[in-house]
Amino acid sequence: MPATANAQQADGERLFRQRCGTCHSPDPGQNRSGPHLAGVIGRAAGSIEGARYSKAMRESGVVWNDEALDNFLAAPRRMVPGTTMTVGVPDAAQRAAIITYLESQ
Ligand code: HEC
Numbered sequence: 001m002p003a004t005a006n007a008q009q010a011d012g013e014r015l016f017r018q019r020c021g022t023c024h025s026p027d028p029g030q031n032r033s034g035p036h037l038a039g040v041i042g043r044a045a046g047s048i049e050g051a052r053y054s055k056a057m058r059e060s061g062v063v064w065n066d067e068a069l070d071n072f073l074a075a076p077r078r079m080v081p082g083t084t085m086t087v088g089v090p091d092a093a094q095r096a097a098i099i100t101y102l103e104s105q
Helices: 003-019 066-074 092-103
Strands: none
Touching: 003 092, 066 092
């Protein structure tokens, strides 16, 4: 892997721990206040057994790919009105790093 990709992934892991880790585990089977995010790419929104979801998320019909994640993280309630996840990541480069990290999980 080119050094820049490695650096971006490391950055993404650090950002994930700081910005998402309180509420989301990267390990399957471990739900915090938010669902775990192992294998989130390609997953239907609101589909983790045992996680606490809003009705809005369960009924959103979203499938998480790069673009959907980027939109959601930029402004969660704009994409899924009524979601209980209210914190976003306004910085596009930080979103990209976090998404790269999630793809590697
Ligand atoms: C304060 C707690 C909190 C933080 C911080 C947080 N989330 Fe969330 N997240 C939630 C909750 C709660 C939900 C469920 C939302 C719902 O059901 O409406 C959620 C849902 C999600 C979902 C949808 C998952 C699914 O199974 O459909 C994704 C993707 C997500 N969060 C990504 C992130 C990322 C990436 C970060 C860090 C940038 C982050 N979240 C930060 C609480 C949080």
